[in-house]
Amino acid sequence: MKAKVIVRLKDGVLDPQGQTIQRSLNKMGHEVTELRQGKYFEIEFNGMKDESAVRQRVEEIAADVLCNPIIETFEIEDIS
Amino acid sequence: MKAKVIVRLKDGVLDPQGQTIQRSLNKMGHEVTELRQGKYFEIEFNGMKDESAVRQRVEEIAADVLCNPIIETFEIEDIS
Numbered sequence: 001m002k003a004k005v006i007v008r009l010k011d012g013v014l015d016p017q018g019q020t021i022q023r024s025l026n027k028m029g030h031e032v033t034e035l036r037q038g039k040y041f042e043i044e045f046n047g048m049k050d051e052s053a054v055r056q057r058v059e060e061i062a063a064d065v066l067c068n069p070i071i072e073t074f075e076i077e078d079i080s
Numbered sequence: 081m082k083a084k085v086i087v088r089l090k091d092g093v094l095d096p097q098g099q100t101i102q103r104s105l106n107k108m109g110h111e112v113t114e115l116r117q118g119k120y121f122e123i124e125f126n127g128m129k130d131e132s133a134v135r136q137r138v139e140e141i142a143a144d145v146l147c148n149p150i151i152e153t154f155e156i157e158d159i160s
Binding site for chain 1 (some may be wrong): 086087088089092101102105108110111112113114115116117118120121122123124125126127128137140141144145146157
């Protein structure tokens with residue numbers, strides 16, 4: 001099974017990289033009012049067939065490894 | 081309106097960062113068979129109300145700025 005996870009900065013946490021991209025887009029004439037950058041992960045588990053077991057495992061991995069809980073949150077987009 | 085965009089490496093393009101995370105997870109006892117890392121963007125347009133206009137704009141921005149078309153592909157996850 002494959003899980004898709006999005007890790008984004010919490011609201012209120014500064015995103016200088018996103019701001020830089022936004023300013024570039026504005027200079028190019030795109031009227032973007034905010035741009036925030038996050039991370040995306042695709043995680044494959046060959047041995048596991050049970051969706052709820054995979055979800056539990058992915059939550060553990062995301063909370064422990066993929067995401068810094070002080071400044072980031074994660075969301076499991078899809079498991080299939 | 082807000083658009084959500086995922087940028088991922090094309091199949092076959094090496095992802096050393098993803099491989100490193102995968103190896104760490106394996107050492108921690110998680111049976112992950114593949115992990116690939118991508119980027120995620122949330123782009124806000126205050127002045128635009130028409131979804132198809134926003135979609136066209138986002139496709140332009142993703143192809144020109146967010147994504148390196150030689151090694152990456154993008155996908156518009158959601159516009160709302």
